[in-house]
Amino acid sequence: MEEQDFDYNLLVRFIEGNADAREKEQVMDWLHQNEQHKQLYFQVKDILDYAAAPGVTAAETEQRWQQVSARLAAAPATAKVLYPWYRVAAAVAVLMILAAAILYTWLPARPALVTILNKDAAPKVVMLPDSSQVWLLKGSELSYAPGWEKERKVTLKGTAFFEVNKHTEHPFTVKMQQMDIIVLGTSFIANSGAATAAAAVSDGMVKAVLPGKEWTLKPDEGVFFENGKSSKQVVHGSYYRMMKAGYFDFNNTTMSEIAEILQVVYGYQVTVRQPEVLQQRSMSGHMAISDEASLHKAISIIMHVEIIKDGQQIIIQPK
Structure with missing residues (x-):
């Protein structure tokens, strides 16, 4: 996408989580064009995060914008500001960079934490300050x-798929209630529950740190924590890349693979009764990751099983 063709309103909608799938793709293409675009993204995002912080009033926001506007008036610009300062991303790129840089130096303090909660059905794409990307599931x-x-450190509640940029000198850490994950550069899924935790690697290598135990995980390996114990298992890393698209594409998927998905993605403790019988069955089809209820129904019908759910525990048994 050419610079002059980019609609900077998309940047604000993307940061605020209001962009649709096509708009998200446009913004991601623009961000990957050069480092200046990424720098601008994070400057504007910091400003928007500050504006949303508790205790920042509309009057304070307007006062700061007036102060910035006074400085901008003396600077060469090819377009005027069309919105209040927190909508500065709607102006032309040159003005955006100048306004963001000036205001960035005026902020007395940043919010202690940036917190993102996905309330939407589709996975929410989050770009982190190091340009690593996260796909956050609903409710996470x-x-x-x-x-x-x-x-480089984040805290996770719920489920997310990570694509982490490599930086040898600065490892990336995901802190969860029951487990920490330390990586240099890789893609993996992590699930953090109140009493359970899981991680599975699609590419690269991670270290899972639990109380009294550390596991090194390579592609198609995962670690599971439940009932106070951890275990390392072979997993199917390719399934978790599908989180980026927002759906599962099952192709002769077996019951053991389905049980793994329910455990890794949704955080359930899964018990399969009579596995020797159910392992002969498989399912194929296209299913939205966010539609967990329909997934359970499809598994029940296609695999001809009964699914008994009790909180975060699931029992699957032949009908």
Whole structure:
């Protein structure tokens, strides 16, 4: 996408989580064109995060914009500001960079944490300060300190798929209630529950750190924590890349693979009764990741099984 063709309103909608799938793709293409675009993205995002912080009033926001506008008036610009300062991303690129840079230096303090909660059905794409990307499932929450410099660290509640940019000197850490994951550069899925945790690697290598135990995971390996114990298992890493598209594409998927998905993606403790019988069955089809109820129904009908759900525990048995 050419610079002059980019609609900067998309940047605001993308940051606020209001962009549709096509608009998200446009913004991601624009971000990957050069480092200046990424720098601009994070400057504007920091400003929007600050505006949303508790205690920042509309009057304070307007006052700061007036201060910035006074400085901008003396600077050469090819277009005027069309919106209040927190909508500065709607202006032309040159004005956006100048306004963001000036205001960035005026902020007295940043919010202690940036917290993102996905309330939508589709996975929410989050770009982190180091340009790593996260696909956050519905009901999941990600938090991190704004403006990373040396420490790359996020806290996860729920489920997310990560694509982490490699930086040898600064490892990337995902902190969860029951487990920490430390990586250099890789793609993996992580699930953090109140009493359970899981991680599965699609590419690269991660280290899972649990109380009294550490596991090194390579592609198609996962670690599971439940009932106070952890175990390392072979997994199917290709399934979790599908989170980026928002759906599962089953192709002769076996019951053991389905049980793994329910455990890794949705955080269930899964018990399969009479596995020797059910392992002879498989299912194929296209299913939205967010539509968990329909997934359970499809499994029940196609695999001819009964699914008994009790909180975060699931029992699957032949009908």
